[in-house]
Amino acid sequence: MQAVDILDKLIGFPSVVGMPNADIVAWVRDYLQSHGIAAAVLPGPEGDRANLFATIGPKEVPGYILSGHMDVVPAAESGWTSDPFRLRADGGRLYGRGTSDMKGFLAAVLAAVPGLAEMRLRCPIHLAFSYDEEAGCRGVPHMITRLSELCENPLGAIIGEPSGLRAIRAHKGKAAARLTVRGQSGHSSRPDQGLNAIHAISDVLTRAVVEADQLTRGPFEDVFEPPYSSLQIGTVKGGQAVNVIPDTCEVEFEARAISGVDATNLLDPLRRTAEKLTERGFAVKWDELSAYPALSLPADAPLAALLEELTGIAPLPAVSYGTEAGLFQRAGIDAIICGPGDIGRAHKPDEYILVAELLACQAMIEALGARCSA
Structure with missing residues (x-):
């Protein structure tokens, strides 16, 4: 099957x-x-989702991982001009949910499989396809913990997120959490008989704003935009009517961290502030939604040199979005981002990838196979 046919499937x-x-x-x-x-x-x-891992070539020697996720974000937004789950070709463009992010990479990998299978690979090429990446990289950690039984310690992992087929050496880490505060409802004319959850949670919101402002003062890492870690309040939900004491308020926070900073730790001051609300009679629930570490691959790393050789383009120092790459690096495996398509086309109506991008990625993977056969 050709790459376009596989992407269609x-x-x-x-x-x-x-x-x-x-x-x-x-x-x-x-x-x-x-x-x-x-x-x-x-x-x-979860019981209803799975990762997939396969090896092409000898299993007893170190090789390279080609990593991608099989999940996509929902396609319920307006603006689609065709069925998002049916590939549509228009000129050199291929439209559909996940074409760039990142089933295009999976299709290119799978299209290269017949050729790789015929090569006399001296070092293996592993395929690591994960689930629920779009929920904060929830699936791949379960696969990473089992790598020691699946293969020898890899030489590196190439994460095929859309990058215009230019390798990327770094991205920030991320953590997200949901805080739910429950008080006591009642009529707004008798605030003394209720516990206003929105009023209570304002202490945590204020702390979040203060922490976010402090992060702008450093530490700094100039390869990123902005060059510092960040924190934001993403959503606030609470209340039923203006004359009802709100008994519940829910807030979601997100932190993004430069290299060497744990994004989860950036949320700790908010969690501690929230926990103090129990002293005033409120019930507090803190749920971690997602967390993954930053990626920071040195410029002189062999994996960076390999990708420059395969693509003919010098790696980009860093990007703003996050990937599974940091999780591979935390497990002791050098990782780098390189895949077809454009992140700017992802998560929006009429997402697309170019046929030329698809074929160029397949050629890069086949070149990796030739390199592993030399």
Whole structure:
């Protein structure tokens, strides 16, 4: 199958984040099996979602991981001019949810499989396809913990997020959390008989604004825009009517951290402030929504040199968005981002990838195979 045909199949699976993904996993497994490649299906703790891992070449020596996620964000937004889960070709563009982010990369990898399978690879190429990346990289950690039983310690991991096929060495880490505060409802004319959850949570909101302002003063890492860690209040929900004491308020926070800073720690002052509300009779619940570390690959790393050789383009120092790459690096595996498409087309109506981008990525993967055969 050609890369476009494979992408057509992949887009047809509405593998929305947080939903079961057995259909797309089974299709990829069967496709690999048809080319003599055995794939391990690795169910996650949710029970209805799974990662997939496969090796092309010898398993007893270190090799390279090609990593991508099978899930996509929902496509319920208005503005689509065609079915988002049916690939539409228009000139050199291929439209559909996930074409750039990031089923295009998966299609290019799978299109390269027949050629890789015929090569005499001296070091293996591993395929690591994950689930629920769009929910904060929730699926891939379960696969990473099992790598020692699946393969020798890899030489590096290439994460195929859309980058215009230019390698990227760094991104910020991220943590997100939801705070729910519960008080006591009542008529607004008798505030003395209730516990106003919105009033209470304002202490935490104020602390978030203060912490966000302090982060702008450093530490700094100039490769990022902005060059400092950040924190924001993303959503606030609470209240029923202006004359009802709100008994519940829910807030979501997000922190993004430069290298060497733990994004989860940036949220700790907010959590501690929230916990003090229990002393005033409020119930407090703090839920971690997602967390992944920053990526920081040195400019002189062999993996960076390899990607420059494969693409003919010097790696970009950093980007603002996050990926699974930091999780591989935390596990002791050098990681870098490089994939087809453009992140600017992702998460919006009429997402697309160029046929030329798809084929260029397949060529890069085949060049990696040739490098592993030399």
